[in-house]
Amino acid sequence: MKQRTYYSMMLILLMLAVVLMSGCSSAGAISQEITINLGDEPYTIDPQLVFDVTSMRVVNAIFEGLVRKDKNGQPMEGVAGSWEISDDKLTYTFNLRSDAKWWDGTKVTSNHFKEAWLRAIDPQPENHEPSYMGYLLFYIEGAEEYAYGEGNKEDVAIIAKDEETLLVTLKNPTPYFLDLVSNSVFMPVNTEFYNNQPVENGVTTYGAFAETIMGNGPFKITSWNTSQNITLEKNRSYWNSNNIQLEKVNFKMINDNIAAFTAFKAGEIDVVDITQVMQKDELKKSNYYVGSYDAGVTQYISMNNEDPVLKNTNIRKALAYSLDRKTLIQKIVGNKSQEALGFVSPVVKVEGVTFRDRAGKMFSDNDVDTAKDLLERGLNELGLSSLPKLSLLLDDKETSKRDAQAFQEMWRKNLGVEVELLVMPFDVMADRMMQKNYQLSLLMWSGDFNDPLAYLDIFNSYNFFNVAFYSNDKVDNLLEISIYEKDEVKRIDMLIEAEKIVMDEMPICPVYFLWLDYAVNPRVQNLIRGNSPIQDIDLYWTYIQ
Amino acid sequence: MVCFIIKRLAFSLITIWAVVTITFVLLQFLPGDPFTNDKIVHPQILENLKEKYRLDAPWHERYTTYLKGLIKGDLGISMVYRNRSVTSIIKRTFPISLNLGIRAFIIAVFVGLLLGLLSALYKNKTIDHFTLTISMIGVAVPGFIIGTLFQYFICYKLSGIIQEFTGTTFRLFPITGWEGFRHTIVPSVSLAFGALGMIARMMRESMINTLSQRYIVSAKSKGLKQSEIVLKHALKNAILPVISLLGPLFTSIILGSFVIENIFSIPGMGQHFVTSIKTGDYTMVLGLSIFTSFVVVMINTFTDILYTFVDPRVRL
Numbered sequence: 001m002k003q004r005t006y007y008s009m010m011l012i013l014l015m016l017a018v019v020l021m022s023g024c025s026s027a028g029a030i031s032q033e034i035t036i037n038l039g040d041e042p043y044t045i046d047p048q049l050v051f052d053v054t055s056m057r058v059v060n061a062i063f064e065g066l067v068r069k070d071k072n073g074q075p076m077e078g079v080a081g082s083w084e085i086s087d088d089k090l091t092y093t094f095n096l097r098s099d100a101k102w103w104d105g106t107k108v109t110s111n112h113f114k115e116a117w118l119r120a121i122d123p124q125p126e127n128h129e130p131s132y133m134g135y136l137l138f139y140i141e142g143a144e145e146y147a148y149g150e151g152n153k154e155d156v157a158i159i160a161k162d163e164e165t166l167l168v169t170l171k172n173p174t175p176y177f178l179d180l181v182s183n184s185v186f187m188p189v190n191t192e193f194y195n196n197q198p199v200e201n202g203v204t205t206y207g208a209f210a211e212t213i214m215g216n217g218p219f220k221i222t223s224w225n226t227s228q229n230i231t232l233e234k235n236r237s238y239w240n241s242n243n244i245q246l247e248k249v250n251f252k253m254i255n256d257n258i259a260a261f262t263a264f265k266a267g268e269i270d271v272v273d274i275t276q277v278m279q280k281d282e283l284k285k286s287n288y289y290v291g292s293y294d295a296g297v298t299q300y301i302s303m304n305n306e307d308p309v310l311k312n313t314n315i316r317k318a319l320a321y322s323l324d325r326k327t328l329i330q331k332i333v334g335n336k337s338q339e340a341l342g343f344v345s346p347v348v349k350v351e352g353v354t355f356r357d358r359a360g361k362m363f364s365d366n367d368v369d370t371a372k373d374l375l376e377r378g379l380n381e382l383g384l385s386s387l388p389k390l391s392l393l394l395d396d397k398e399t400s401k402r403d404a405q406a407f408q409e410m411w412r413k414n415l416g417v418e419v420e421l422l423v424m425p426f427d428v429m430a431d432r433m434m435q436k437n438y439q440l441s442l443l444m445w446s447g448d449f450n451d452p453l454a455y456l457d458i459f460n461s462y463n464f465f466n467v468a469f470y471s472n473d474k475v476d477n478l479l480e481i482s483i484y485e486k487d488e489v490k491r492i493d494m495l496i497e498a499e500k501i502v503m504d505e506m507p508i509c510p511v512y513f514l515w516l517d518y519a520v521n522p523r524v525q526n527l528i529r530g531n532s533p534i535q536d537i538d539l540y541w542t543y544i545q
Numbered sequence: 546m547v548c549f550i551i552k553r554l555a556f557s558l559i560t561i562w563a564v565v566t567i568t569f570v571l572l573q574f575l576p577g578d579p580f581t582n583d584k585i586v587h588p589q590i591l592e593n594l595k596e597k598y599r600l601d602a603p604w605h606e607r608y609t610t611y612l613k614g615l616i617k618g619d620l621g622i623s624m625v626y627r628n629r630s631v632t633s634i635i636k637r638t639f640p641i642s643l644n645l646g647i648r649a650f651i652i653a654v655f656v657g658l659l660l661g662l663l664s665a666l667y668k669n670k671t672i673d674h675f676t677l678t679i680s681m682i683g684v685a686v687p688g689f690i691i692g693t694l695f696q697y698f699i700c701y702k703l704s705g706i707i708q709e710f711t712g713t714t715f716r717l718f719p720i721t722g723w724e725g726f727r728h729t730i731v732p733s734v735s736l737a738f739g740a741l742g743m744i745a746r747m748m749r750e751s752m753i754n755t756l757s758q759r760y761i762v763s764a765k766s767k768g769l770k771q772s773e774i775v776l777k778h779a780l781k782n783a784i785l786p787v788i789s790l791l792g793p794l795f796t797s798i799i800l801g802s803f804v805i806e807n808i809f810s811i812p813g814m815g816q817h818f819v820t821s822i823k824t825g826d827y828t829m830v831l832g833l834s835i836f837t838s839f840v841v842v843m844i845n846t847f848t849d850i851l852y853t854f855v856d857p858r859v860r861l
Binding site for chain 1: 576598693697
């Protein structure tokens, strides 16, 4: 009976297969089509409102700013065909291409940029919420005042001189301004289109559906099935469309990592993020291209510098020196991530050299003997006989739990220090940190732009991201004067000095510079995984072989 | 009957109001805010956001505003999925969950009843053992394991074999997505599995019980055919306890498909139950609670009405 059931089941399945297959034909010539797993549903694809990698993957394909990033992550011409920077490095004049078009064929003008940028810093926008990333525009004269509700819209120094010229005046010389301009929040908005989108419950639907968005990028959106897929096709009105080779892009939203991995092996998707070491080994055996890239993220443990125990520099240093980062990466993380013996990520380049190479290592990894000495000294200074049990906050990601357990073990083994792990959602963690109600907290930091300042600024005592509550006048001063410094070499030296002071006092404990692994179907060529969120997936040069 | 329905509706309104109030009060104690996800938000921008969503107003003011909106059928805007209203999200996702749920429910009921019936009739035979195994697996193994296993063995392995066998690029059962009939088969079966096991077990017990009743014995002694005894006399009584189970089972299938939806990337409502709480999307949590309580109340009322048709002793 049992056997008969199985046989009949198989028979039914085969019959079904034959019936269904009669309706499909096998593929012919190579189609320039790629399928990528987005992982999640984008919250929105409105460039001014997006703030996460998932949404930016789509935005980067369908929009183009004045400047975009080349294969190496350096600024290159986008809608602006050229630009001039004034001698005092304060005024930028962007010359827009006359052939830059929206999907509907209308011209992209300097006003579209001006409107978009003002929209991003509007403190109380009428039909949408304030932009999260708006603070990236605070380098522009008058922008910060306007965003804080103190200044006027008219005083923001963005001037549309004519249709093809945009003038921007900055508060200070900002060598990384072009890098900033490649970000999503600086992308244009087609004001005429935007104003025509329906408003529901006081919120515009712009960016919520395929029909309610209009871009100017290399691809245009053709459909968006919520929580399922987004389809793009090549935008023929794009000024450089002759050099874009992909004809169709399918973004799928497979949230479950194992399912995505199975779908990749079955050929349903062409690119998949690898999260487990096991998966990488399995794919390497088959013929898949397994790549990894520096995500530009520093993983670190923030320490509350106002905590009665952690206010002691020697104790903080002991905790940092006693971690064995090399073993952690080799045995547990299992990829190309690098030990962080400084805070600024190796993706940061200044004048062609990475900042990390110039600044060098700031302390040594797994220095248990020094750590023990430091702990002893610290305890003496505090008048304690042993260190009370500490607590470490972490979010509920698998990788966070994995790493935190390793730290816990290393501290116990190397220093005899007990640490309790407290897992909670990130917003709860953030809340506790803001209220100074924590001791240790596992965090990640990625700079908003490619400059050491994007990392070191969190040690500025005025910065709200400084949740370690670290304060050093010297550091504050160095960071401050570096902003006005016009000599690039001197500026970098100041920043190196600042990092040295910080790493000598160890307000936070750097752990590793995160690399991510992914696998690509071998027929896909030139898929760029950049070091910044906006360029996480770049399809500009991609083609199918 | 009419009187019963009116009474029931009035009660359901009170239930929904209680759900709104309790959820609203509980949400006040939810730590964090809906705007902090992966990164700390600039304090000025956070302040602007709170003002925009009126989160800085006292809770009783927000409560009355919300109730006023609710009466007009307005569930508000999702705080996480910017520029989408809660109603539009439910409208889009619920039909998919319902579709999946109905498919799974039909499979569970038909296969479950059939297996239960057969195993009761052929007690201790192969079919009985088979049913027992299936129902044991269905009840004991959680959905995410069943889903993942089915996905691997049926969607990946079996489809791969068929693909190789026929020599085309066509895959019979896709691994993820919700685009056509082919996509629905494996998820529906996976979702049905748990309920199927439960129904089969229940049906078996109840059928065995019924078959040992005196009126069945007397029917047998009168010389009625076995099929007539089972279908005409025993089935009607044996099915009663199963029917009372169907209501709650149906609700749990359509509202509890989160795991299966996640594994097969089906754009249903399930994911929002979990993510909205995780991200602190207040309006979404409230909207879903109201909607869910509405569905549960409706289904329970319907089951009660159905019961009167099956069991005439029950009066409404």
